[in-house]
Structure formats: C-alpha cells, structure tokens
Amino acid sequence: MQIKCTQCGADVTVQQDATFIDCPYCGSALFLDKKKVVFHYVINSNFKPNEAEGNLKRWMAGNHTVKDLDKKCTITKTDFYYFPVWYFKTKDASGDKISIQPAATTSVSEIKKIPIPAGSLKFYEKELYNDDQMVKPDVLYDSAKTWLQSSGVDPNNIAEAALVHVPFYQFYYTYNNQTFTAIVEASSGQVYANIYPAKSEAPFRIVFTLSIVAFIVTTILCFVAAYLATGRGESPFIWGEVFKVVAYGLVSVPLIIIAYMIAKKV
Ligand SMILES: [Zn+2]
Numbered sequence: 338m339q340i341k342c343t344q345c346g347a348d349v350t351v352q353q354d355a356t357f358i359d360c361p362y363c364g365s366a367l368f369l370d371k372k373k374v375v376f377h378y379v380i381n382s383n384f385k386p387n388e389a390e391g392n393l394k395r396w397m398a399g400n401h402t403v404k405d406l407d408k409k410c411t412i413t414k415t416d417f418y419y420f421p422v423w424y425f426k427t428k429d430a431s432g433d434k435i436s437i438q439p440a441a442t443t444s445v446s447e448i449k450k451i452p453i454p455a456g457s458l459k460f461y462e463k464e465l466y467n468d469d470q471m472v473k474p475d476v477l478y479d480s481a482k483t484w485l486q487s488s489g490v491d492p493n494n495i496a497e498a499a500l501v502h503v504p505f506y507q508f509y510y511t512y513n514n515q516t517f518t519a520i521v522e523a524s525s526g527q528v529y530a531n532i533y534p535a536k537s538e539a540p541f542r543i544v545f546t547l548s549i550v551a552f553i554v555t556t557i558l559c560f561v562a563a564y565l566a567t568g569r570g571e572s573p574f575i576w577g578e579v580f581k582v583v584a585y586g587l588v589s590v591p592l593i594i595i596a597y598m599i600a601k602k603v
Contacts, residue, residue: 342374347361349367355369356369356474366462370478373479375478381459382524383526384523386417392521394407401533402533403537404601410510413511415508416505416507417470419470419504419505421502422448422501423437423499424500425490427495434490436488439476440474440476440500442475461502466502478498504522508520512534513534517533540603544592544595544596563580564577
C-alpha cells in the first residue's frame with residue numbers, strides 16, 4: 338500500500354496493517370488511519386508518580402469534592418499511559434482554534450478540555466517510549482471529525498489534524514466502599530474526573546427550607562404579638578413591622594450558624 342507523507346509529500350510504501358510509521362525520506366512520525374495519514378505527536382510527561390498524586394490530593398482537598406476526601410480515600414492503583422487524542426486546528430475569520438477529541442474509548446469526557454500548546458508537540462519516536470504504555474487509537478479520524486462537526490465546528494475549516502499521545506496518570510481510589518477514578522494529565526498536572534464523591538447539597542437545601550418556614554412563622558408571631566399588645570386599629574400592622582425587623586435579626590443568627598457548621602462538615 339502507498340501513502341503520501343504529510344510532511345515531504347513522498348510516496349511511502351507501507352504494510353497493510355501498519356499504523357505508526359516513520360517516513361523514510363524526511364523522518365516524520367506518521368499515523369495511518371484507514372484513509373487518513375496524519376502527523377503522530379507525543380507530549381512529554383513532566384510529573385513523577387508522587388507529584389501527580391500530590392496534585393490529585395490537592396484537588397481532593399478543594400471545593401468540588403466531599404470534605405476531607407484527600408484523607409478519607411484510599412488510592413488502590415495507579416496506571417501510567419499515553420492516551421491518544423485527535424488534534425484539530427481550525428481556521429476561520431476569528432482566527433485559529435484547537436479542538437480535541439478522544440481517539441480511544443474513555444469514560445472521562447473531560448479529555449476534550451485538555452489544553453495542548455503547539456510547543457509541547459514532539460514527533461513520536463518509537464525508541465523513546467515503552468510500547469505497552471501507548472494506548473492504541475480505536476476511534477477513526479472520520480468519527481472524530483463527525484463529533485467535531487456536532488460540537489459546532491465546520492470541518493471545512495480544518496487546517497491541520499494530528500494524532501497526539503498525551504501522558505496520563507490514572508488513579509483508582511475507594512471512598513465509602515465505592516471505587517472512583519481520576520486522571521492527572523502529566524504534562525500540565527491538571528486533574529480530570531467525571532464522577533467523584535461530590536459535596537452534598539441536601540443539607541443546604543434543608544437549611545434553605547427551614548429558613549423560609551422560620552421567617553413565615555416569625556412574621557405571623559410578630560403580628561399576633563402586635564395585635565395582643567395594641568388591640569384593634571391601624572397600630573398592630575405598624576408595630577408588627579417593627580417587631581419583624583427585630584425578630585428577623587434574631588432568627589437569622591441560628592440559621593447562619595447552622596449553615597456555617599454544615600459548610601465546615603460536608
Ligand atoms: Zn516524509
């Protein structure tokens with residue numbers, strides 16, 4: 338089978354089942370899809386396993402996850418691999434735009450958000466990487482292009498497409514007898530996770546409902562008190578409003594304390 342090198346345009350003869358190839362004329366690393374020949378890049382890892390775990394723990398200690406997840410979870414397994422993504426550069430009136438689509442099956446859809454600076458792209462060199470760590474692409478160029486189109490990008494504007502292997506640490510951890518997974522992208526250290534033990538919003542909703550009930554009851558009590566104190570006429574309404582100002586202030590205090598305590602716990 339003959340293909341055309343994306344870089345130098347030379348006709349290169351390849352074996353039928355070949356996917357990763359080096360152009361014998363210019364040395365470019367190429368990836369061969371069923372129909373498409375594209376550059377094959379890799380991004381280097383800048384994080385050691387313990388450093389990646391440090392980033393994960395900081396993310397766990399942050400605001401999205403349940404309180405003290407970093408201390409209460411148990412990391413059960415860590416994998417390191419290079420995950421393939423389709424890299425599209427599109428040009429239109431507004432300028433250049435980079436879009437990413439996963440090139441292999443993944444449950445982490447956040448992968449599309451991974452920033453890939455052009456300067457970080459290195460030609461893939463077989464000798465430098467452990468083949469076992471290279472996840473093989475199983476999403477063809479055409480499928481990725483269709484996804485791209487459905488996310489609002491005009492495929493006619495594609496100026497460049499490439500296959501990029503991105504370094505990932507995948508962590509498996511357990512929390513409350515459930516297993517979760519999170520990815521640390523090893524060039525930037527950014528954490529990606531779709532499902533994780535999130536902060537529960539239920540206690541806050543209960544406090545909110547409680548507040549509404551408390552203020553309604555307080556309002557009724559104020560007017561009843563004003564009526565009992567002043568009798569019929571215009572004045573119960575005026576005094577009721579005055580009582581309300583004071584009573585609302587008093588009711589707010591325990592509610593604020595409860596909300597604060599919940600915020601500290603969950
Ligand atoms: Zn070439």
